[in-house]
Amino acid sequence: MASRRLTSSRRQFVAMASGGALTLALTAAMTSSSRAWASPRFPSNPFTLGVASGDPRPDGVVLWTRLAPEPTSLDGMGGMPDSVVPVNWQVAEDSLFRRVVRAGGAEATPHLGHSIHVEVSGLRPDREYWYRFRTGDYVSSTGRTRTAPAIDAVLSSxxxxxxxxxxxxxxxxxxxxxxxxxxxxxxxxxxxxxxxxxxxxxxxxxxxxxxxxxxxxxxxxxxxxxxxxxxxxxxxxxxxxxxxxxxxxxxxxxxxxxxxxxxxxxxxxxxxxxxxxxxxxxxxxxxxxxxxxxxxxxxxxxxxxxxxxxxxxxxxxxxxxxxxxxxxxxxxxxxxxxxxxxxxxxxxxxxxxxxxxxxxxxxxxxxxxxxxxxxxxxxxxxxxxxxxxxxxxxxxxxxxxxxxxxxxxxxxxxxxxxxxxxxxxxxxxxxxxxxxxxxxxxxxxxxxxxxxxxxxxxxxxxxxxxxxxxxxxxxxxxxxxxxxxxxxxxxxxxxxxxxxxxxxxxxxxxxxxxxxxxxxxxxx
CATH class of the missing domain: 3.60.21.70 (Alkaline phosphatase D (PhoD))
Known part of the structure; x- marks a missing residue:
């Protein structure tokens, strides 16, 4: 992948920001500190938007979800408080999660819309896996994903x-x-x-x-x-x-x-x-x-x-x-x-x-x-x-x-x-x-x-x-x-x-x- 760089649009954006011209809510959100919600309790399911995976590599994929009990709330907060929410995730070799091979925790933060992007590694190439998330008393739906084949693999299809x-x-x-x-x-x-x-x-x-x-x-x-x-x-x-x-x-x-x-x-x-x-x-x-x-x-x-x-x-x-x-x-x-x-x-x-x-x-x-x-x-x-x-x-x-x-x-x-x-x-x-x-x-x-x-x-x-x-x-x-x-x-x-x-x-x-x-x- 090409290295990240300060593009002309980025330079222009930074220059305007330093001059006080930008008033994006994004700027404030990215610099604010939010309290942690150690034991979250939700009035309704926070996993309304489902789950997803992406960008498969031979050893892993990205796992995604976003906490939003009210996803079309007009303030854009999805019905979530201004708090950091702990989320646990699991990856298994079977849909019933009897053979969990990777698991961990992540934080859903307000400045990223309470979204989660877990870059899982250590998986086997060209294999099917299942994944899910948990926070509070709620468990997400189950997603199915697949890693990419090994770089030198000779594939038939x-x-x-x-x-x-x-x-x-x-x-x-x-x-x-x-x-x-x-x-x-x-x-x-x-x-x-x-x-x-x-x-x-x-x-x-x-x-x-x-x-x-x-x-x-x-x-x-x-x-x-x-x-x-x-x-x-x-x-x-x-x-x-x-x-x-x-x-x-x-x-x-x-x-x-x-x-x-x-x-x-x-x-x-x-x-x-x-x-x-x-x-x-x-x-x-x-x-x-x-x-x-x-x-x-x-x-x-x-x-x-x-x-x-x-x-x-x-x-x-x-x-x-x-x-x-x-x-x-x-x-x-x-x-x-x-x-x-x-x-x-x-x-x-x-x-x-x-x-x-x-x-x-x-x-x-x-x-x-x-x-x-x-x-x-x-x-x-x-x-x-x-x-x-x-x-x-x-x-x-x-x-x-x-x-x-x-x-x-x-x-x-x-x-x-x-x-x-x-x-x-x-x-x-x-x-x-x-x-x-x-x-x-x-x-x-x-x-x-x-x-x-x-x-x-x-x-x-x-x-x-x-x-x-x-x-x-x-x-x-x-x-x-x-x-x-x-x-x-x-x-x-x-x-x-x-x-x-x-x-x-x-x-x-x-x-x-x-x-x-x-x-x-x-x-x-």
Whole structure:
């Protein structure tokens, strides 16, 4: 993992704080001392938000929970007092906890929203474990997790899912319930875990608070609402998750230290950095992340690398925090000085890909990399928030992948609320150009409401972008089955999310072959 550093946004944040410009509740919370609650007694269950695990390594995982008997209490305290609360945890080899192999204590503190992040080590690689927490007279639900295989392990297969974009007012998280029943080693979540707006929708799942969120208290309430969802809790409890954030976890289309171009009232950089710091703090409090990802003001280390034996290396990137501001003139997307990842992260990614000994070199990425012409005919139109708005940065990355001889290069992507399987080309405008890898764009869990098998934009994409091999605009998640010889991606969809209980279907099955760049077959 790259070393932590004082980024420009952090320097800006610190400078404003020293000048007395910041009044975040976060600042006071991080410096206050709270009394310890030696013998906690709760009027109701403090484990309302369930449990989770994440970032699996060969010898351990992160275990998470957050104490919140009243998770949507508007003060953001979750119904907890301003006290440090002792919490005990256990890890066992069986679901009945007859063979406990690790146990210990932790402190749930007010300045972290009474969340717990236990980095358990000393476990055996590629093993299933069960875990739980206890405080006072209450015991949490039981979670199941799995450690990563040993670094040098030769695996016959690996199964995982990825998902993104879950919006409470727009639909039920039925796809996550189906995911929880799947046979998976881990889950990758690519962002938009929450939505920041105040939408109420029409299905009785309106946002809390009923307005756009800006403060730490607001973001905590919003996370409390989302994490109360039983389908989301089930998926977290079933597998370790590897998470990152995207724009709506803070604000729509934010870019680096810049608010979205047309936003009010937070166009002011000072105000936006306050908001970003609050959003990052709440994100960390509610996710199974390691201490290395704990935010420092408006900065949070999220790009990191995980290995799964000799079969796969997963590089999680952050396409929000270090990017340049969105262009307003489409010609500027070719500016070679512009960056999506920032120089340090871009070099980290290419160096890691170049050194990899894994069969499959996978990148968890928020916004799609493939070129996507949005209009019919000779005229071309691009989205400027995805990598199309950073075309020179994309070319630099693709050239680096080619020059380093990276094989079996696969991108996993969310954000767009539609499913696409595509080849990645050195030159998308040249049909004879070399293919350097494949991208699997996954649809949303609920954002975009029910969806349909195809829509007008999807039809245009398939006509105008021959590197795209499949499209669907329904909701769901993506399942990947990987072996040393093949990669199979199943696009798993639900026909509706406006009501609970939708069945699960497979819209398409896409096949890759190790050593042969590009998509080999699509079964629909």
């Amino acid at each position: 690996l199964s995982f899912a990825f998902a993104s974009c879950q919006n409470v007012p727009e639909g039920h998280f039925t796809a996550l319930r189906h995911m929880s029943r799947d046979d998976l080693d881990f889950v990758v979540h690519l962002g938009d875990y929450i939505y920041e707006g105040g939408a109420q929708g029409s299905i009785g799942r309106g946002h809390l608070p009923a307005r756009e969120v800006f403060s730490l208290a607001d973001y905590r309430v919003r996370f409390g609402q989302y994490k109360l969802d039983s389908d989301l809790q089930a998926a977290h409890a079933a597998f370790p998750w590897i998470v990152t954030l995207d724009d709506h976890d803070v604000e729509n289309n934010w870019a680096g230290s810049h608010s979205q171009p047309d936003s009010e009232p937070d166009q002011d950089p000072e105000v936006f950095l306050q908001r970003r710091a609050a959003a990052f703090q709440a994100f960390y409090e509610n996710q199974p992340l390691r201490l290395a990802s704990r935010p420092e003001g408006p900065d949070m280390q999220l790009y990191r690398r995980l290995s799964f034996g000799q079969l796969a290396q997963l590089s999680m990137v952050d396409t929000r925090q270090y990017r340049d501001v969105l262009v307003t003139d489409p010609d500027d997307r070719h500016d070679p000085q512009r960056t999506m990842l920032g120089p340090e992260q871009e070099q980290w990614l290419l160096d890691g890909l170049g050194r990899s000994d894994a069969t499959w070199n996978v990148v968890g990425n928020q916004v799609f990399m493939m070129q996507a012409d949005h209009t019919d005919g000779p005229e071309e139109r691009w989205g400027l928030d995805p990598w199309d708005g950073y075309a020179a940065a994309r070319q630099r990355l693709f050239d680096g992948v080619r020059d380093r001889g990276v094989e079996n290069f696969v991108i996993l992507t969310g954000d767009a609320h539609r499913s696409v399987a595509a080849d990645l080309k050195i030159d998308f405008n040249d049909s004879s150009s070399a293919t350097i890898g494949s991208e699997f764009l996954g649809t949303s869990i609920s954002s975009g409401r029910d969806g349909q098998p195809t829509d007008g934009l999807g039809e245009i994409w398939l006509r105008e972008n021959p590197h795209m091999k499949f499209h669907n605009s329904q909701r769901g998640y993506v399942r990947c089955e990987v072996s040393p010889e093949t990669w199979r991606t199943d696009y798993r969809i639900v026909p509706y999310v406006s009501q609970p209980g939708a069945p699960l279907e497979t819209a398409a099955r896409v096949h890759l072959e190790a050593g042969v760049p590009g998509i080999q077959q699509v079964d629909q």
